[in-house]
Amino acid sequence: MGDFDFAIIYNNIPFLFEGMKTTLLLTVAAVIGGIVIGTVLAIIRIANVPILAWIAAAYVNFFRSLPLILVIFWLYFLVPLVLGRPVGAFSSVLIAFVLFEAAYYSEIIRAGIASVSSGQVAAARAIGMTYTQCMRFIVLPQAFKAMIPVLLTQAIILFQDTSLVYVVGLKDFLVSAELIANRDQKLIEMFMFVAVVYFTICFAGSLLSSHLQRKLST
Template sequence: MAFDFGVIFDSLPFLAEGLALSFLLTLLAAAGGIVLAVILALMRLSGYTALALISAAYVNFFRSMPLILVIFWFFFLVPLLIGRPVGGFYSALIAFTLFEAAYYSEIIRAGIQSVSRGQVAAGYATGLTYGQTMRFIVLPQAFRNMTPVLLTQGIVLFQDTSLVFVVALRDFMTATTIVARNEGRLIEMYLFAAAVYFVICFSGSLYVRRLQGKFAR
């Protein structure tokens, strides 16, 4: 059997475009997911039973669903709700944002709970409101504690973006498959895809480990 890794060089620009889309989707979904997750976590910890229940139901619901099913849901729903096709990217972005928020909110909730109660009490005692206590005292410390875990979840999210393959949105995985099938080079292309994902995710997790070491000190 003859390998031909030249096919990778010939299609590099096309593959790079796919990789750019994977990164863009990861960044936007992580940003949107974290914002939504902070709201969910604050609802959960608010002490209002109704808010806490809504938040818990949201989180448990999304955590019991496979991501692929969520992607299918929004590819079907979004055009129906808007009344016209909006392109796969926005459907995928909404699906990933809502799905990841469920996972991020559990991390953020743990992060908020890791800040000692004395800090909150001190905030109130100095006359800060709830919003100010959260904004200036609790959340900055919580985010500092949970940065490594949030980044790890970001790496997971980056791997998960490969699933947009199921709706043929042209991310890195789909681009790889298109080249693989057109050129009849499945072996080379899938090994290449594995190598690219591995290098990115492994360097990411090494960086997270270094951060953890720094924070632990």
Template sequence: MSGFDLSVIIDSLPFLLRGLGFSFMLTGVAMVGGLVLGLVLAVIRLSRFRLAAWLAAAYVNGFRAVPLILVIFWFYFLIPLLLNRPIGALTSVLIAFVMFEAAYYSEIIRAGLKGVRAGQWQAAYASGFSYLQALRLVILPQALRKMAPLMVTQGIILFQDTALVYVVSLRDFMTSTSIVANNENRLVEFYLFAALVYYLICTLGGAFATRLKKAETSQ
């Protein structure tokens, strides 16, 4: 094998960018779905309905206690058995990521909601708001400022975790990189390129989270 050659990376960019696009798509879907489901779980956990709160806590603690790769296997192998029909690798991965991330976003949201002073609830009720109105119009906007840096940080971790989809033969950025690296027999070039891409994306995300945190503490 000859010396370091960047041309093989340039020639393979379309294939690598498709893998990167898949990683971004999975990250985006999992973040949005995880935030929506996480919000529901957080509100239930903070409610006065003990059984519902206990079930939500069991969900959150259960998913946080197992590795994501195991959750992917569960949905990829077990759901088709329960439904008695295949659901496909992409569908099973999307479900697995959303449900897994919901457990983590639920804790972030719950901490943010609890961080809002009780007087804000009382002021909202005194203004005639219902519980849901107070939550949507008064509490959530304040909590969001506190939650935003942690949400971005969790999104960075989520982007890194998309590499786990190789176990069900989906082609994220890391899997695409591995395929080309082995086909071209250029492991050094491609894995260095992958490390650089992950470093840049995660560094930019970390800088954004830091800026959000500074903006929140300055208010």
């Protein structure tokens, strides 16, 4: 380990930073998209809308039964076919992540909504609120507050999962590091560095998540 070459990392910081920007952008966009669609799916299932609830449940179970890599390949193939024009790898991958993560987020959100006591819903309806108002002002704010630690944990998982864009060669943090590793024959340095960076970010995130968990439970 004596000949560990720190210069290779230092010299390539700007290039690696570009990759990290792609990783973070993908994470943030997929988290937002996943939560939005996930919430819709969860509400449809909880409100028990006929047929739609069944479709939502089928969607969730279907996506949860597939490997993310397969979903990435599918969308990479399907998005240009459906749109009738070429789209970059980033758009295809983002759509894949949103569709895939929505299934997982919807389960988290469903559990969060279920944790708000049904007495509150009954009370809200009794004072004349519509179902939508009740969801919007009473249930969802409480549910999301309670869910923050779990949503954060899922975001960390998603952040780690974005490394799988490797299979379509999108230049994220890992692919950027791999390019340097192959070009300059510095595999040990680059992959160790990648591991340390991911670990630091994810570990900090999980500490924050458990801190929030403790704060909310007191």
